[in-house]
Amino acid sequence: MVDERDSNLAPGDVETDPATDFDPGVGDLREALDSLRREIRARFPAPLGEDVPRQPAEWPALFNELRRRLSTIGMIERSGEVDEFGMDEIVLRRTRAVLDLAYEHYWRVEVHGLEHVPDAGPCLLVANRSGLLPYDGLMVCHAIHRNHPRHVSPRFFAADWLITLPFVQPYLARLGGVRACRENAERLLASKHFVVVFPEGIKGAAKVFRERYRLKRFGRGGVVRVALENRVPIVPVGVVGAEEVHPVLFKWGMPARALGLPFLPVTPTFPLFGPLGLMPLPSKWVIRFGPSIPIDHLQPDAATDELLISRLTEDLRSKIQTLVDTGLADRESVWG
Numbered sequence: 031m032v033d034e035r036d037s038n039l040a041p042g043d044v045e046t047d048p049a050t051d052f053d054p055g056v057g058d059l060r061e062a063l064d065s066l067r068r069e070i071r072a073r074f075p076a077p078l079g080e081d082v083p084r085q086p087a088e089w090p091a092l093f094n095e096l097r098r099r100l101s102t103i104g105m106i107e108r109s110g111e112v113d114e115f116g117m118d119e120i121v122l123r124r125t126r127a128v129l130d131l132a133y134e135h136y137w138r139v140e141v142h143g144l145e146h147v148p149d150a151g152p153c154l155l156v157a158n159r160s161g162l163l164p165y166d167g168l169m170v171c172h173a174i175h176r177n178h179p180r181h182v183s184p185r186f187f188a189a190d191w192l193i194t195l196p197f198v199q200p201y202l203a204r205l206g207g208v209r210a211c212r213e214n215a216e217r218l219l220a221s222k223h224f225v226v227v228f229p230e231g232i233k234g235a236a237k238v239f240r241e242r243y244r245l246k247r248f249g250r251g252g253v254v255r256v257a258l259e260n261r262v263p264i265v266p267v268g269v270v271g272a273e274e275v276h277p278v279l280f281k282w283g284m285p286a287r288a289l290g291l292p293f294l295p296v297t298p299t300f301p302l303f304g305p306l307g308l309m310p311l312p313s314k315w316v317i318r319f320g321p322s323i324p325i326d327h328l329q330p331d332a333a334t335d336e337l338l339i340s341r342l343t344e345d346l347r348s349k350i351q352t353l354v355d356t357g358l359a360d361r362e363s364v365w366g
Contacts, residue, residue: 112204114217115185115203115208115214115218116200116203117183117185117203117204117205117206118204119183121204121205122183122204122205122206125205126172126175129168129172130172132169133169133172133173133176136312137169137271137275137312137313137314137315138314138315138366139173139271139315139317140315140316140317141173141177141317141318141319142316142317142318142319142357142360143318143319143320143321144173144174144177144178144319145319146265146320146321146322147174147178147224147265147319148263148322149180150180150222151182151219151223151224152218152219152220152221152222152223152224152225152260152262153224153225153262153263153265153322154219154225154253154256154262154263154264154265155170155174155184155225155226155265155267155319156227156229156253156264156265156266156267156346156350157170157227157228157266157267157268157269157350158228158230158234158243158245158267158268158269158350158351158354159228159230159231159233159234159235159246160235160269160271160273160275161235161272161273161275161276162192162235162236162276163275163276163310164188164192164207165275165310166228166269166272167186167187167188167207168186168205169272169315169317170184170186170226170269170317171184171186171206173317174224184206184223184224184225184226185206185207185208185218185223185224185225185226186206186207186208186225186226186227187207187208187209187210187214187215187225187226187227187228188202188207188208188209189210189231189232189235190209190210193207193210208225210228210231212252212256215227215256216259216260219256219260219262220260226267229248229249229252229253229343229346229347230245230246230247230248231249233246233247234246236278236281236293237273237278238278238279238280238281239273239277239278239279242273242274242277243270243273243354243355243358244351245347245350245351245354247347248343248347251339251340251342253343253346254339254342254343254346255333255339257325258325258328258330258332258333258339259330259333261330263322263323263325264322264325264346265319265321265322266319266320266323266346266349266350266353267317267318267319267350267353268316268317268318268320268350268351268352268353268354268355268356268357269315269316269317269354269357270315270316270317270318270354270357270358270361271313271315271316271361272313272315274311274313274364275310275311276297276308276310276311277297277298277311278296278297279296279297280296281293281294281295281296282294282296299311312365313364313365313366314361314362314363314364314365314366316357316358316360316361317357318353318354318356318357319353320349320350320352320353323342323345323346323349325342
């Protein structure tokens with residue numbers, strides 16, 4: 031004798047369990063899953079020999095797998111293959127398309143003197159600081175990666191206040207940014223890296239527009255001392271163009287302290303145009319690498335000679351200023 035319920039079932043339908051009929055939620059879920067299964071089979075017929083109905087017990091597993099995949103959307107950039115400083119080659123490789131666009135078409139970067147960069151690390155590349163955001167560090171590193179025979183990926187130093195901002199430090203680290211300190215410099219040089227440093231620090235980043243391209247004091251000679259102690263070459267770098275990206279007209283102090291910033295810059299576009307004013311301007315860039323400063327002839331104990339450190343630091347600052355002045359003379363206009 032045939033049950034009347036069986037005669038009303040369509041092919042592939044699942045018979046309900048009377049033991050769970052009292053729970054309307056279970057019935058609704060099964061009905062929805064059955065409807066979904068029928069629609070999938072109608073749209074995607076199974077290949078010959080594989081027309082085997084899926085058992086109802088497999089649907090919860092399928093649902094859990096779908097939920098797991100949906101929860102990881104947007105996490106594909108986390109490769110897990112990062113070095114001790116957090117640089118991620120996969121993220122860096124994906125970001126290079128944007129860096130190429132800025133390098134070639136937006137800032138139209140010209141590079142001169144790259145033959146002065148050694149064939150292999152370690153090496154200290156010392157540049158003038160330009161602007162609050164580390165566009166200069168990114169472009170110097172990208173220029174070396176594009177044009178160096180070995181396509182190395184240098185590391186660039188970022189100031190403490192910038193590296194501690196929410197969401198900034200993880201992304202900068204993936205692109206090669208490292209907190210500026212003596213210990214990090216020594217570890218990177220010991221690992222044979224190219225390191226881009228900015229001895230002007232916050233004094234250079236905070237310059238107003240009327241003081242543009244006039245280098246500030248290089249502190250107490252820490253860069254030269256690190257180079258002498260680690261016996262690595264120093265290559266001066268002059269960057270022209272970055273100071274027009276966000277020209278600072280003047281600085282606000284009180285609102286900046288409330289936000290935890292060293293100062294709040296006022297530019298021709300910010301804060302007048304709100305977040306849109308943070309868009310960098312398309313200035314023309316020139317990056318010049320100068321001949322390395324010879325230190326091989328100096329004795330290892332030269333790092334304790336304060337007079338020598340002071341003289342070498344001033345000589346380095348003078349060479350970078352000359353590179354900047356040459357770049358300004360070569361550039362036809364701010365906008366290229």
